[in-house]
Structures are given as structure tokens and as C-alpha cells.
Amino acid sequence: MRSTFIIFQRELASYFATPLAYIFIVIFLVMAGTFAFFIGNFFNRGQADLQPFFQFHPWLYLVLIPALSMRLWAEERKTGTIELFLTLPISMTQAVLGKFFAAWAFAGIALILTFPFWITVNILGSPDNGVILASYIGSFLMAGAYLAIGGALSALTKSQIIAFVVTAAVCFFFTVSGSSIVLSFVNGWAPQGLLNDLAFFSFLTHFNAIIRGVIDLRDLVFFISVMAFCLFANAVLVDLKKAD
Amino acid sequence: MEAKIEVRHLTKRFGPITAVNDVTFAVGRGEVLGFLGPNGAGKSTTMKMITGFLAPTRGTAVICGLDMIDQPLEAKRHVGYLPEGAPGYPDMTPSGFLAFVARIRGFDGAEAKRRIALAVERTTLASVLEQPIETLSKGFKRRVGLAQALLHDPEVLILDEPTDGLDPNQKHEVRNLITTLAPEKAIVISTHILEEVDAVCSRAIVIAGGRVLIDDTPGRFAARSRLHNSVRLMLADPAIDARTALLRLPGVVAVEPIEDGEGRAFLVVPQEGRAIIAEVTDLVRTAGWPVAALRVERGRLDDVFRDITAKAA
Structure with a gap:
């Protein structure tokens, strides 16, 4: 626990040691705002809610989260610090969790900094703050799931660029697997059961349910399960690939 | 002597390649083991297994x-x-890095400060403590790595090429540091600089093709050289032909004229295991040759190393 926390602190601080943190946060906020106002018609809809803001989060994360996760293990392997790191008296679980929680906390900080949107709708009308809170939780969990995927994939390569591209591609698949883009590929030859399974893995489906105010425990469990599985895979992959 | 490091039948295969093959040795407190071998011999892989980075x-x-x-x-x-x-x-920065290592090794507050200060002093890092590590020179980077390894005052030190890329002064400092630490610890250093083995190691292991070829003291290691106990004789008058007379001495198998940075000389090579310095000095005295220099060679580690590793390859 203590070791996990120390790793967490070092990792989180390392985001802020480079311009990455500030660039990430600024771009995230600007893009979240742009999408919500111009594409989501935040004002013109005439509704006091944050749905136009939240509905673009999966797409924002698709581009931005791989930029956070790509360095998690690829950089350690590239610079060779992984050898120092993993010969410290820490377990693989502590190493993986410390890094993951730092990245997730960073995503959380970026998310919290969107609070002016929440203040704005509360000034303009009386939104259902329960739904907004649920949406924030949903968005945070979804970011965690993307990060966990990216972390595991980052363990596969020494190149942060490869980690970025592969993560973006895999995350894209998870995002849209329920949508017509993917379903039309398999439609016609795959059994209906498979279509349902694919749709089940769509982040979009689960996230859209949450931001519409339909809080179903199963949606939350879905994201948490994805994280747990990917973190496990992450530990296995680091062990497998660290020597290359 | 109680062994602090016991390596038992370590073997590592990467697919079809056997990088380390059944390596066994032990290192006790007070010993400095030099791990020698050509590049790709399996030195680093062995060290990675000893430190728990790689699973054997x-x-x-x-x-x-x-x-x-x-x-x-x-x-x-x-x-x-x-x-x-x-x-x-x-x-x-080195200070942030060392603070992280100190905390994760379980030291806090004053104790952590004291240990970091000691490690910084031992590796003379004070001048660069607040610069990002990426901006540091090779020598300082290596010293940051050393400071990190010394921080918790471990009983076992595994140093993979600790002086690689350092200038002669820095090399000297690092060797002094290793010698200072040696009595308290069991140390393994890998190197391909043979003078280093002479300078700091109490024992040398030669590894090639993943196997241990020699495990001996540097002195006995050098004694395997053909030139061990040979006599280097340099005469003040290069016109004298000492060769025939030298060859007639008992126990001498060859006399090789050599020319190096010090000038022209004869290298008198004895039969294996014989000392011939007495015979040579007697001859010089009777013949009345003006001697410029006379010394017994220990045998060069380089030659032995080349012989052994070439045979293995």
C-alpha cells in the first residue's frame, strides 16, 4: 500500500515535470468546450444539462488518453529505468497499480477542471445535479478503462509512438463496437449472439446510458471489469516483455 | 566465509538461444568479484537474474x-x-530521484536525509543535485546510479560496468569508492577493462558463451599467461646481441626481441611454472652487460583473456 502510494506520487509528479501535463489539460478543456458549444449546441438546445458536454468525452479520450498512457511502460523500457524500478523491493502489483492510479488521477484532475461547465448550467437553469455527478463518475470510470487498455499496450513496446497508435486503434474499436461502423462489418454472417456480445463491449453504449441519467450498476461494473482485466494483463505483459 | 551471494546453476534461455548456461558461484563478505567476458557473453543477463529483474x-x-x-x-x-x-x-533531478528511492526503500524524514547526504557525498554529486538527470554528463549519470545503489547501505552490490564511459579521474574515484566499500560488502562488478580487475577485484570470473570458464584470483589468473614470470631485459647498449646467451640458460624456452613505448628489449620466456630471474641476473652480471631495465612480468590479463575466450568461441 505504502509502496503503491510512493510510486503513485512519483508518477503523478513526473506528469507535471514536463509540459505534457499542461498541454494535455489545456487541450482537453478547449476541445471539451468546443465540442460542447459548437457541435453539441450547448446553448441552443435550451436545456439545462451537461449531456452535450459529456457525449463527446469518448471521442476526446480516444485521442487524448493514449497520449497519457503511452509513456507508462514504453518510456521505462526505452530508457532502461524499468530495470531499476523492478529491482526495487516492490511487487509487480504495486508497480502496475501505482502507475495506473497516477495516470488515472491525472485524468481525474483534467476532468475536475471542467467544473466551470457545471457552474454555468447551474447559473443558467436548474439541472439535475444527480445526473451530472453520475456522468462525471461515468466519464472518470471510462477514462480509467481507456487508460488501463493503454497501459497494457504500452508494456508491449519501447516506442511511445507505437503505443499511442495501437492504443488509439484498440480504444476506437472498444468505443464503437456497438455502433453501426463495426456491426455492419459482421452483420449478415455473424450470429446475433456475437452482435450482442460486440455491442456489449462498446464503451459508447455503457457511457451513453450513464449520461442519459440511467444509472445502472452494470454499466459501472463493466468499466471496472475492463480496468481490472487490463491491469492484470498489464502485469503479465510487463513480466513477459521487460527483458527485450 | 559466509556467502552473501550464492548463484546456483543459473540458466537463461531466450527461445533457442542459451544466454546463460549453468552458472554457479558464491561471493562472500569482503570479496569483490570481477565478472569478465566479451560483449554478449551473458554478464548482464546473469546480473539481471541475480538482482531479480529476470526470472531464470x-x-x-x-x-x-x-x-x-x-x-x-x-x-x-x-x-x-x-x-x-x-x-x-x-x-x-538527482535529489528527487534519490528521495524517491529512499522512500520506497522505507526511509523517511531525518533518516532518509542522512542516507541521501551520505550517498551524495560518497559519489560527489552535490554540484548537480537540482539538474534534470537527462542534462547530466555520462559520468554524473553513472554516479547518480551508484548513489541510488548505495543509498540503503546494502550487503550486496551488483554493478554492471560501473566505470564505463568515465574519464580516467572518474574511473579512479569509482574504483576507490569500490575499494572503500569492499570490506563490508559482497560486490560483483562486470567489466571488460582488465586493468580494473587488477585494481579492485579479489577474484575474477571469466564468462563466455554463457558459461563460466575461469573462477580464480586475478594473480593466479594472470599466472596462466605464457608470459608469467618472464623477464623483460633492456640493455643500455642496443648493439649487444644477448639473445644466444639468454637462450642457453636453463628453463628458458624463448627469447623475443620486443619494441614498445619504452624502447627495445628482450622478453625472456621461461618454461611453464619456472622462475628464471636468478639465472638472468647471474648471466647479466657475468657478461657485464649495461642494464637499463630489468623486471619480471606477471603475465598480462589481456593475453589470458583472449586465449580463453577465443578457445570458447
Whole structure:
């Protein structure tokens, strides 16, 4: 626990040691705002809610989260610090969790900094703050799931660029697997059961349910399960690939 | 002597390649073991297994009685490790980095400060403590790596090429540091600089093709040289032909004229295991040759190393 926390602190601080943190946060906020106002018609809809803001989060994360996760293990392997790191008296679980929680906390900080949107709708009308809170939780969990995927994939390569591209591609698949883009590929030859399974893995489906105010425990469990599985895979992959 | 590092039948295969093949040795307190071998011989792989970074295909390493496979966390507490190339987090400063290592090794507050200060002093890092590691010179990077390895005052030190890329002064400092630490610790250093083995090691292991070829003291290691106990004779008058007379001495198998930085000389090579310095000095005295220099060669580690590793290849 203590070791996990120390790793967490070092990792989180390392985001802020480079311009990455500030660039990430600024771009995230600007893009979240742009999408919500111009594409989501935040004002013109005439509704006091944050749905136009939240509905673009999966797409924002698709581009931005791989930029956070790509360095998690690829950089350690590239610079060779992984050898120092993993010969410290820490377990693989502590190493993986410390890094993951730092990245997730960073995503959380970026998310919290969107609070002016929440203040704005509360000034303009009386939104259902329960739904907004649920949406924030949903968005945070979804970011965690993307990060966990990216972390595991980052363990596969020494190149942060490869980690970025592969993560973006895999995350894209998870995002849209329920949508017509993917379903039309398999439609016609795959059994209906498979279509349902694919749709089940769509982040979009689960996230859209949450931001519409339909809080179903199963949606939350879905994201948490994805994280747990990917973190496990992450530990296995680091062990497998660290020597290359 | 109680062994602090016991390496038992360590074997590592990467697919069809056997990088380390059944390596067994033990290192006790006070010993400095030089790990020698050509590049790709399996030195670093062996060290990675001793420090618990790589899992061996077969065999194990036991650190202070703790098995690296069964009790990795406990065993790792007793090890200070400088990986090859002395990696460090590029964005961190040495002081931040050392503070992180101190905390994760369980030291807090005043205790952590004291240990960091000591490690910084031992590796003379004070002048660069607040610069990002990526901006540091090779020499400083290596010293940051050393400081990190010494921080918890471990009983076992594993240093992979600790002087690689350092200038002669820095090399000297690092060797002095290793010699200072030696009595308290069991140290393994890998190197391909043979003078280093002479300078700091109490024992040398030659490894090539993943196998241990020699495990001996540097002195006895050098004694394997054909030139061990040969006599280097330099005469003040180069016109004298001493060769025939020297060859007639008992126990002499060859006399080789050599010319090096010091000038022209004869190298009188004895039969294996014989000392011929007495015979040579007697001859010089009777013949009345003006001697410029006369010394007994120990045999060069380089030659032995080349012989052995070439045979293995």
C-alpha cells in the first residue's frame, strides 16, 4: 500500500515535470468546450444539462488518453529505468497499480477542471445535479478503462509512438463496437449472439446510458471489469516483455 | 566465509538461444568479484537474474540466505544494483530521484536525509543535485546510479560496468569508492577493462558463451599467461646481441626481441611454472652487460583473456 502510494506520487509528479501535463489539460478543456458549444449546441438546445458536454468525452479520450498512457511502460523500457524500478523491493502489483492510479488521477484532475461547465448550467437553469455527478463518475470510470487498455499496450513496446497508435486503434474499436461502423462489418454472417456480445463491449453504449441519467450498476461494473482485466494483463505483459 | 551471494546453476534461455548456461558461484563478505567476458557473453543477463529483474529458466540466486525466486522482496532489500548504462528517470533531478528511492526503500524524514547526504557525498554529486538527470554528463549519470545503489547501505552490490564511459579521474574515484566499500560488502562488478580487475577485484570470473570458464584470483589468473614470470631485459647498449646467451640458460624456452613505448628489449620466456630471474641476473652480471631495465612480468590479463575466450568461441 505504502509502496503503491510512493510510486503513485512519483508518477503523478513526473506528469507535471514536463509540459505534457499542461498541454494535455489545456487541450482537453478547449476541445471539451468546443465540442460542447459548437457541435453539441450547448446553448441552443435550451436545456439545462451537461449531456452535450459529456457525449463527446469518448471521442476526446480516444485521442487524448493514449497520449497519457503511452509513456507508462514504453518510456521505462526505452530508457532502461524499468530495470531499476523492478529491482526495487516492490511487487509487480504495486508497480502496475501505482502507475495506473497516477495516470488515472491525472485524468481525474483534467476532468475536475471542467467544473466551470457545471457552474454555468447551474447559473443558467436548474439541472439535475444527480445526473451530472453520475456522468462525471461515468466519464472518470471510462477514462480509467481507456487508460488501463493503454497501459497494457504500452508494456508491449519501447516506442511511445507505437503505443499511442495501437492504443488509439484498440480504444476506437472498444468505443464503437456497438455502433453501426463495426456491426455492419459482421452483420449478415455473424450470429446475433456475437452482435450482442460486440455491442456489449462498446464503451459508447455503457457511457451513453450513464449520461442519459440511467444509472445502472452494470454499466459501472463493466468499466471496472475492463480496468481490472487490463491491469492484470498489464502485469503479465510487463513480466513477459521487460527483458527485450 | 559466509556467502552473501550464492548463484546456483543459473540458466537463461531466450527461445533457442542459451544466454546463460549453468552458472554457479558464491561471493562472500569482503570479496569483490570481477565478472569478465566479451560483449554478449551473458554478464548482464546473469546480473539481471541475480538482482531479480529476470526470472531464470533454471537455477536461482540466493542473497543473504534469501532466495530471489521465493522471497523476491526480502532479497531485493539487501541488493544495490547499478544496471548497465546507469539508467535514471530523465525528467527527475538527482535529489528527487534519490528521495524517491529512499522512500520506497522505507526511509523517511531525518533518516532518509542522512542516507541521501551520505550517498551524495560518497559519489560527489552535490554540484548537480537540482539538474534534470537527462542534462547530466555520462559520468554524473553513472554516479547518480551508484548513489541510488548505495543509498540503503546494502550487503550486496551488483554493478554492471560501473566505470564505463568515465574519464580516467572518474574511473579512479569509482574504483576507490569500490575499494572503500569492499570490506563490508559482497560486490560483483562486470567489466571488460582488465586493468580494473587488477585494481579492485579479489577474484575474477571469466564468462563466455554463457558459461563460466575461469573462477580464480586475478594473480593466479594472470599466472596462466605464457608470459608469467618472464623477464623483460633492456640493455643500455642496443648493439649487444644477448639473445644466444639468454637462450642457453636453463628453463628458458624463448627469447623475443620486443619494441614498445619504452624502447627495445628482450622478453625472456621461461618454461611453464619456472622462475628464471636468478639465472638472468647471474648471466647479466657475468657478461657485464649495461642494464637499463630489468623486471619480471606477471603475465598480462589481456593475453589470458583472449586465449580463453577465443578457445570458447
